[in-house]
Amino acid sequence: MNVQSTVLDRYSEGAKEVQPDLCCPVSYNTELLHALPKEIIDKDYGCGDPSRYVRKGDVVLDLGSGAGKICYMAAQLVGDKGQVIGIDMNDDMLALARKHQPDMAVKLGGNRVRFTKGNIQDLALDVDAMERYLEKAPVSNARDLASLTLWQSKQRLEQPLIADSSVDLVISNCVLNLVSDAEKQQLVQEIFRVLKPGGRVAISDIVSDEPIPVHLKRDPELWSGCISGAFHEQEFLQVFVDNGFLAVTYDKWEAAPWQVVEGIEFRSVTLTAIKGASSECLDKGHAVIYRGPYASITDDEEHVFYRGERMAVCERTFHFLTEGPMKNDFIGIAPAIEREPIPWCAPPGTKRPVAETKGGIISNTTNSGCC
Ligand SMILES: C[S@@+](CC[C@H](N)C(=O)[O-])C[C@H]1O[C@@H](n2cnc3c(N)ncnc32)[C@H](O)[C@@H]1O
Structure with missing residues (x-):
């Protein structure tokens, strides 16, 4: 199964029509929802509310911003000195989120949100710039591929999409589970890289109470439906600890599972963590x-x-x-x-x-x- 294309197809559908199977009940701060268009509220595929952790003046990065609901909620909390960046790999989701940007800028009294195309496991790669490069230099042989790889390395280094130590708070709502298992380590390393020293993490996601067997992981419906790509409940914390985060905590743990598949419970949690202010002892x-x-x-x-x-x-x-x-x-x-x-x-x-x-x-x- 190609994880990325399965996920792309599923969320392109989700941008066009509401997908009830992808909706997990969440209680949001309703005051922040008043300003949002109904379409953005309806096309909500989150499983928690990481906007609760946003502070005034923060630079916030939302991984897998979808229709933009959490970004537009966060924009009301950061105030005019803050900034919110939504990153998503799906053009249809980005178009939906951007459609309401002019209206939202008027309502918020300024344009504090931007939506950008990228892969959350590779936050330095500017996917729009790469697509422009590929229009001019399509890949049709090994030599072209080597040139592309070289271009990517240079772009990541010289003009990273999200720079090192540039973000106060990384949030995400039901997205980390959609990244392939092989790339989950790199994803957490990238979160660490982009955070400022002392920066915070608040991630709402789905975890499983038992290891997930391979046949469930290979099921495209279950994977793209935020189920079989979930972290195991202990591993989710551990991967943040292993990558240098401090104070790694389950701040929220939903008692009732969202789904049960073959006896395995999948529930919504919110993990919080901090990047230490310095590494020198x-x-x-x-x-x-x-x-x-x-x-x-x-x-x-x-x-x-x-x-x-x-x-x-x-x-x-x-x-x-x-x-x-x-x-x-x-x-x-x-x-x-x-x-x-x-x-x-x-x-x-x-x-x-x-x-x-x-x-x-x-x-x-x-x-x-x-x-
Ligand atoms: C379950 S939806 C959640 C959307 C949004 N956070 C919300 O609360 O409604 C997952 C979103 O993450 C995006 N996504 C999944 N994997 C991604 C990846 N590796 N890089 C960037 N975006 C990704 C999808 O395109 C989709 O918009």
């Missing part, structure tokens, strides 16, 4: 105390935090733990006088002697903001 004498309630916890970089102990951390980990999504779980102790920075990341379980932290600047003393 410098020791300046910082410590954190894990509040509990567990005896200890271990992060994805294998730091171990014992409840109530002053644990040594590098400056990068200190800021992540005391300012990031787990900030309510940690008390921070910054050194009163920072020592000369030494490249060092604390080996698992390293404690910071009390004498070294006395007089330090203590932060996050309460986790509730209440007395």
Whole structure:
């Protein structure tokens, strides 16, 4: 089965006529839907609402933007300093999303959304530019193919469609499952590449509760219908951890499965994660105390935090733990006088002697903001 052409055909139909089989019930923030044309609301093939994670001023990239609903919702949240880019490989979907752009620009008070043609597993490749190249230099033999490959490498490097470290928030609604298994690793690497340091991810997608057998994966209806290409529920988290993301979390987990096929449950989830602000570990004498309630916890970089102990951390980990999504779980102790920075990341379980932290600047003393 050619995954890409099966998916292209299915979503070209979906752009022309509403496909009830592709619709998964989702409760959206209805206030954001008022401004949207009915056609965009109806041709919704999402399975969650990643627009909930958008902040004012964000540059947002929506992978597999389809008719553009999430992009137009996000555009209302980013405000006039923000920007939303929808990327999709399907011309019919892009045409549908772009059709309403002038009206939406008037309603939103500015044109903050653009829709661009690309493959989400190769965010540097400018597919429109490649098609223009192919008109002039069609591929009919191995030599032409080698020229195309060279052109692609140069284009990715010199004028990437989505530049390195250019996006605050990558969102996606029911699309990652449509990418071939062979390209799923590369897809997550690409998400990492385009995010700014400290950038966020919010992906709504379908996961399976058991491994999916090959005969289901080879079924074009099940694959293009967002079912048999789904990640397994543990693998979905793991692929983000393996590619360097921090704080990888299921922020939403639908109790009821959307579909059950041969006893395998397929349900909608929303994964959130963060790209670390820097990769350099410098020791300046910082410590954190894990509040509990567990005896200890271990992060994805294998730091171990014992409840109530002053644990040594590098400056990068200190800021992540005391300012990031787990900030309510940690008390921070910054050194009163920072020592000369030494490249060092604390080996698992390293404690910071009390004498070294006395007089330090203590932060996050309460986790509730209440007395
Ligand atoms: C299930 S629909 C979801 C559309 C939209 N996110 C929504 O919430 O309605 C999947 C969309 O992803 C696009 N798509 C699938 N695989 C893609 C890929 N590898 N690269 C770019 N777009 C892709 C399809 O063309 C289609 O528009």
